[in-house]
Amino acid sequence: MAKKFDLNDDSVAVVIGSGAGGGTLSNELAQKGVKVVCLEAGKNYSPDDFVNDEWGAFLQTAWLDNRTTSGSWSIASNWPNLPSWIVKSVGGSTLHWAGASLRFQEHEFKVRTEYGDVAGANLLDWPVSLKEMEPYYDKAEYKIGVTRTHGIPGLPGNNNFKVFYDGAKKLGYKDVHTGRMGINSMPRDGRNACLQLGFCFQGCKSGAKWSAGYSEIPKAEQTGNFELRTQAHVIQITHNKSGKIDGVVYVDADGNQQKQKARIVAVAGNSIETPRLLLMSNSSMYPDGLSNSSGQVGKNYMRHLTGSVYALMDKPVNFHRGTTMAGIVTDESINDPRRGFVGGYELETLALGLPFMAGFLIPGVSGWGEKVSNALENYDHLAGMWIVGEDMPQEKNAVSLNTDVKDQNGMPVPNVHFDDHDNDIKMRKHAFGKGTDVYNAAGAVDVFETPPYPSTHNLGTCRMSEKPRDGVCDKNGKSHDIANLFISDGSQFTTGAAENPTLTIVSLAIRQAEHIAKEMSKGTI
Amino acid sequence: MKKIKLDRRSFLKNSSKISGFVVLSGGMVQLNAFNAWADKKSSLDSHVAKTMLLVSKDLFPGKKFSDELYMISVDSLDGKAATDESLKKSFVDGVAEIDSAAGGNYMKASYKDRVAILKKIQGNPFFSTLRWEMVSVFYNNKKVWDVAGYQGEAYDQGGYYLRGFQDADWPQPPEKASPKGWWE
Numbered sequence: 001m002a003k004k005f006d007l008n009d010d011s012v013a014v015v016i017g018s019g020a021g022g023g024t025l026s027n028e029l030a031q032k033g034v035k036v037v038c039l040e041a042g043k044n045y046s047p048d049d050f051v052n053d054e055w056g057a058f059l060q061t062a063w064l065d066n067r068t069t070s071g072s073w074s075i076a077s078n079w080p081n082l083p084s085w086i087v088k089s090v091g092g093s094t095l096h097w098a099g100a101s102l103r104f105q106e107h108e109f110k111v112r113t114e115y116g117d118v119a120g121a122n123l124l125d126w127p128v129s130l131k132e133m134e135p136y137y138d139k140a141e142y143k144i145g146v147t148r149t150h151g152i153p154g155l156p157g158n159n160n161f162k163v164f165y166d167g168a169k170k171l172g173y174k175d176v177h178t179g180r181m182g183i184n185s186m187p188r189d190g191r192n193a194c195l196q197l198g199f200c201f202q203g204c205k206s207g208a209k210w211s212a213g214y215s216e217i218p219k220a221e222q223t224g225n226f227e228l229r230t231q232a233h234v235i236q237i238t239h240n241k242s243g244k245i246d247g248v249v250y251v252d253a254d255g256n257q258q259k260q261k262a263r264i265v266a267v268a269g270n271s272i273e274t275p276r277l278l279l280m281s282n283s284s285m286y287p288d289g290l291s292n293s294s295g296q297v298g299k300n301y302m303r304h305l306t307g308s309v310y311a312l313m314d315k316p317v318n319f320h321r322g323t324t325m326a327g328i329v330t331d332e333s334i335n336d337p338r339r340g341f342v343g344g345y346e347l348e349t350l351a352l353g354l355p356f357m358a359g360f361l362i363p364g365v366s367g368w369g370e371k372v373s374n375a376l377e378n379y380d381h382l383a384g385m386w387i388v389g390e391d392m393p394q395e396k397n398a399v400s401l402n403t404d405v406k407d408q409n410g411m412p413v414p415n416v417h418f419d420d421h422d423n424d425i426k427m428r429k430h431a432f433g434k435g436t437d438v439y440n441a442a443g444a445v446d447v448f449e450t451p452p453y454p455s456t457h458n459l460g461t462c463r464m465s466e467k468p469r470d471g472v473c474d475k476n477g478k479s480h481d482i483a484n485l486f487i488s489d490g491s492q493f494t495t496g497a498a499e500n501p502t503l504t505i506v507s508l509a510i511r512q513a514e515h516i517a518k519e520m521s522k523g524t525i
Numbered sequence: 526m527k528k529i530k531l532d533r534r535s536f537l538k539n540s541s542k543i544s545g546f547v548v549l550s551g552g553m554v555q556l557n558a559f560n561a562w563a564d565k566k567s568s569l570d571s572h573v574a575k576t577m578l579l580v581s582k583d584l585f586p587g588k589k590f591s592d593e594l595y596m597i598s599v600d601s602l603d604g605k606a607a608t609d610e611s612l613k614k615s616f617v618d619g620v621a622e623i624d625s626a627a628g629g630n631y632m633k634a635s636y637k638d639r640v641a642i643l644k645k646i647q648g649n650p651f652f653s654t655l656r657w658e659m660v661s662v663f664y665n666n667k668k669v670w671d672v673a674g675y676q677g678e679a680y681d682q683g684g685y686y687l688r689g690f691q692d693a694d695w696p697q698p699p700e701k702a703s704p705k706g707w708w709e
Contacts (some may be wrong), residue, residue, distance in 0.1 A: 012529075019541075049679075052677070052678030052679070053678060054665075055661065055665055071561070099559070106668075126591070126697050153704050154702075154703070154704045155691075155704070155709065156691065156705060157691070157698055157702065157703030157705055158690045158691060158706055159689075159690060159691060159692065161703060162693050162695040162698060162703075163689070163693065163696065165695075165698040165702060166695045166696055166698075170667050171628070176702055177701070177702040177703070178702065178704070179701050184642045185704070185706075185707055185708035187707075192623050193707055193708075194684075194686075195679075195683060195684025195685075195686050196679075196684045196685040196686040196690040197678075197679050197680055197685065198679060198684075198685055198690075199678070206680070206684070242526070260637075291556075293575070315672065316692050316693065316694075317693045318674065318676075318689060318692070318693060320675060320676065321676070321679075321685035321689055322686075322691075350538045353675055353677065354602070354664050354669070354670055354673055354675035355665040356663035357616070358660045358661075358663075358665075359660050359661070359665075361550035363651060365647050365648040365652070365656065366647065367656070367657055368585060368643075368647075368659075369586075369640070370586055372585070373584075373585040373586050373587060374588075376585065376664060376673060377587045377588065377589050377590060377672070377673055378589075378673070378674075379670075379673035379674050380673065380674025381673045381674075385643075401705045402642040406699070423660035442695065468650070499658040521552070
């Protein structure tokens with residue numbers, strides 16, 4: 001049953017955010033008997049509330065608070081106030097995620113060692129290895145119910161996958177299948193099997209897709225150790241005279257400021273809000289923001305390489321029918337510098353509905369004319385894939401406070417600066433070429449190389465590092481500077497790897513919960 | 526607003542024989558066939574409405590989309606302009622600008638010349654408003670979806686599992702790559 005904690009109860013763990021990181025951490029802590037208050041900026045939407053309509057769902061759940069952008073990335077010109085496509089709701093961006101659940105590869109945890117010194121890149125090995133992560137990946141896969149793990153069958157491939165598979169096999173790719181997906185291929189854990197609705201991004205109405213909002217939060221509530229407060233937007237983390245965190249200040253649904261005391265605080269607001277909150281919480285003791293003695297808070301922002309290839313085929317495809325992303329080629333995710341770049345990428349099927357295709361196929365002011373119009377008019381002949389590749393962390397790619405622009409609470413908005421690294425540009429070019437080859441082999445009559453969408457994979461802005469001078473938190477997500485402050489989302493990522501991040505975020509949250517519960521029982525935090 | 530919609534619907538019904546813009550030699554078009562529709566705008570005058578209709582089509586020229594479909598976008602803008610004087614003025618000024626660029630009347634210019642004019646104004650507020658209305662309103666309209674073959678939501682019909690999610694005419698991948706559904 002849902003519990004209610006007093007604002008002055010300083011024995012609670014406060015978790016900021018209820019998504020892949022915060023939602024999972026909250027439930028894991030509550031299961032271990034830790035008292036948790038989870039503060040979520042958004043509202044609570046259940047599968048009954050989700051709408052199978054692209055713009056409708058976007059306006060319902062997307063994080064649309066004002067943000068600014070800078071840098072040479074195409075997002076800054078095409079979507080200047082929408083650097084990311086994430087969610088403001090209970091469950092966070094697990095409402096929107098497509099379900100791709102891949103483990104990082106061994107070499108991707110130690111890229112500084114494997115790739116060497118890449119000019120302009122702020123590469124660093126993770127302070128954890130794949131071997132250390134394996135038991136937690138296993139737990140995360142079981143929790144989510146990832147297909148092709150734990151004896152759970154793969155999903156049936158849809159129309160988009162048939163075209164993708166045909167072209168990929170003709171090209172000689174070996175590892176091509178419907179992916180490891182956090183979408184039930186059969187009923188499991190009180191959730192339905194996938195009905196092939198085609199609206200994975202809009203919140204899964206059938207509940208087949210794992211989402212922290214309805215998979216983790218209700219279980220946390222059943223423990224009696226957990227309270228969820230919605231429309232509670234944290235604007236400051238506070239500390240006592242000794243420098244230890246003692247609470248948070250948030251704006252509630254009525255616009256009033258509240259202060260919740262805390263024994264520990266875990267921040268999981270996604271890689272834009274998390275560093276923003278640390279920076280906004282600066283004080284005379286921490287003039288550069290919390291946990292920022294390294295100067296790395298907000299730095300090394302990564303968003304995966306990304307890009308899409310869409311093809312107009314010679315026959316109807318109807319790629320909108322069925323799961324949005326159940327299809328993968330993993331062959332290109334190796335590190336083979338002979339290709340002209342370090343790191344690798346995954347090719348994953350992707351379909352958008354006609355409303356979003358109109359906005360994204362050729363985004364920005366040049367998105368008009370006969371070529372784009374012909375593709376949209378023949379929507380039922382389209383096939384599509386997404387490129388997810390490892391991008392290089394760069395110190396200049398950063399989330400910072402834009403003090404010239406204020407949000408609805410009068411706080412400075414985050415500015416997101418990004419320039420592609422030369423390695424990113426080379427990898428994207430390679431991936432566009434391979435994607436085009438796949439579709440040409442399958443009978444394409446026209447192909448589109450579509451630039452990145454607003455970022456869904458926001459990573460690295462409070463990265464974990466072995467040495468305090470290189471990053472913001474340690475291998476458990478604990479702040480290098482402040483013993484009772486934790487980073488619990490994708491901000492922790494030292495580097496991005498080629499794989500979709502959610503499984504790793506969930507695995508880290510399970511691991512972090514173990515660490516926090518142990519340290520709390522020892523009385524060290 | 527309701528009245529406008531009814532008028533448009535009755536117009537569509539009565540003009541079902543109109544198959545497209547009347548194309549004159551040299552690619553010029555004349556939009557007299559659209560006078561009845563254009564005369565009934567709540568805020569835009571007939572010339573502005575017809576020109577915006579043609580610009581909308583020039584931005585996203587369709588072969589399968591009937592010309593009447595493009596009214597979706599202009600009707601929407603007309604409705605917005607009815608309560609927004611500065612928006613209305615931007616349409617009047619925008620049309621005047623492209624008319625001037627076309628030597629007097631955008632609608633009398635050839636397709637090639639019209640495209641060249643649009644390229645010149647690409648990104649200005651008039652252009653961006655008309656383009657975005659096409660993107661966010663026209664392509665979000667069910668009548669347009671029907672022509673393009675987008676079916677939208679499927680939850681109420683039980684999803685696409687039993688409605689053609691696997692019917693594309695490409696070889697069925699082996700079961701290892703694409704297993705059967707659990708109930709099969």
